[in-house]
Amino acid sequence: MxxxxxxxxxxxxxxxxxxxxxxxxxxxxxxxxxxxxxxxxxxxxxxxxxxxxxxxxxxxxxxxxxxxxxxxxxxxxxxxxxxxxxxxxxxxxxxxxxxxxxxxxxxxxxxxxxxxxxxxxxxxxxxxxxxxxxxxxxxxxxxxxxxxxxxxxxxxxxxxxxxxxxxxxxxxxxxxxxxxxxxxxxxxxxxxxxxxxxxxxxxxxxxxxxxxxxxTGYWFYEDPAELEPLDAELSAFIADGPAPVYVGFGSMPAEDPERLTRQVVDAILASGQRALLHRGWAGLGDGQLPDAIRVIGSVSHAKLFPRMAAVVHHGGA
Missing domain, CATH: 3.40.50.2000 (Glycogen Phosphorylase B;)
Structure with a gap:
C-alpha cells in the first residue's frame, strides 16, 4: 500500500x-x-x-x-x-x-x-x-x-x-x-x-x-545516532564530578535567551549542582558560564539521561 x-x-x-x-x-x-x-x-x-x-x-x-x-x-x-x-x-x-x-x-x-x-x-x-x-x-x-x-x-x-x-x-x-x-x-x-x-x-x-x-502505545525507532557513544569531551565532563543536571527546552524558543540563561544558571548555582544546558531553539548558554556548567547541542537522550542526576525537560520527543 x-x-x-x-x-x-x-x-x-x-x-x-x-x-x-x-x-x-x-x-x-x-x-x-x-x-x-x-x-x-x-x-x-x-x-x-x-x-x-x-x-x-x-x-x-x-x-x-x-x-x-x-x-x-x-x-x-x-x-x-x-x-x-x-x-x-x-x-x-x-x-x-x-x-x-x-x-x-x-x-x-x-x-x-x-x-x-x-x-x-x-x-x-x-x-x-x-x-x-x-x-x-x-x-x-x-x-x-x-x-x-x-x-x-x-x-x-x-x-x-x-x-x-x-x-x-x-x-x-x-x-x-x-x-x-x-x-x-x-x-x-x-x-x-x-x-x-x-x-x-x-x-x-x-x-x-x-x-x-x-x-497503539508509543512509537519508537532505533535512531542510528543512539548507537554511537557520547562525545568524548562530554563524557569526560560528566565523569569529572557528581552527576550533573540536564536542562533543556527542545524546540521551544525564548523571547529573551540571555535572561532565561541567567535564571537557569542562578538556580543551578543556588542548588550547588553541576549542569548541562541544551542550547536548543531557546538559545541557552550564551555568555560566560561557570566551570560547573557546560552547553551542549543535539545529543542522544537515551545515552545521556541515564547519567544525569535529574532532567529538566519541556516534554517533547
Missing amino acids: RIALSALGTRGDVQPMLALGLALRDRGHHVRMCAPPDFEDLVIDVGLPFFPVGQDVHQMITETCRDVVRKPLAPLRVMDEIIRFQFDDMRKACEGAEILVGGGVQAAGASIAEWLGIPYLYAGYCPVVLRSRQHPAPLVPKQDLPGWANQLSWWASERFFNVVMKRALNRERARLDLAPIRNVYENVFRSGTMLLATDPILSPPPNDAREGVLP
Whole structure:
C-alpha cells in the first residue's frame, strides 16, 4: 500500500511519525514522509523518502514569538500562511497515495484526503487532544478543573480554532471544490480514526472519549545516532564530578535567551549542582558560564539521561 505520512510541527511531532513510517516500511508498504524543511536530514537519515511541506518551523516560530508583542495579530497572519502552504505542498506530496496519516498541526490533511478520495487518520501523541470532561482543552494551564469547567474550556477552544483557522481552511477547500466546514477541531483532529500513540497505563484515553480512537502505545525507532557513544569531551565532563543536571527546552524558543540563561544558571548555582544546558531553539548558554556548567547541542537522550542526576525537560520527543 502507498502510504503518505505528514507530521507538521517541531521534532516532537515528526519523530514519532518516523517510527510509524519505518514500521510500515518493514511490513512491505511504500511510505513517504511529508514534513517541514527543517527535518529533511532527519527523515533521509532513517531512509524514508522526504517531501517538504510548509515553511521552516524554527524560523517561523522564532519570528512569530518575536513579533507577537508588537503585532498581536501576527499569529493569525502566520496561520493563514501555514494553511496555504500546507494545501499547496500536500496536493503534490500525496499524489498517488492510498491512505494519509496526519499529525501535529497538520491542518490540510483531512481535506486533501477527502479531495483524493482516500482514508484519513490523525495521529495524536497525548490524550489531551480528545474532548473530555476529565481534562481541559490544550493550552489551558490549570489541570485540576471540575468537569463543567473542562467542558467550558473545550467549548471556548473550539471557537478559538474556528476564529484562527476556519476562514483560511474554507478558502483552500473551495479551491478544491470541497464544501465548507463548520468545526475546525472536528475536521482537523477527528476526521476518520484517531491513532492515539500513548502509553495505555501512563496516559490512557479518557473513558468518555467517543468512538473512533485506536490506542497503539508509543512509537519508537532505533535512531542510528543512539548507537554511537557520547562525545568524548562530554563524557569526560560528566565523569569529572557528581552527576550533573540536564536542562533543556527542545524546540521551544525564548523571547529573551540571555535572561532565561541567567535564571537557569542562578538556580543551578543556588542548588550547588553541576549542569548541562541544551542550547536548543531557546538559545541557552550564551555568555560566560561557570566551570560547573557546560552547553551542549543535539545529543542522544537515551545515552545521556541515564547519567544525569535529574532532567529538566519541556516534554517533547
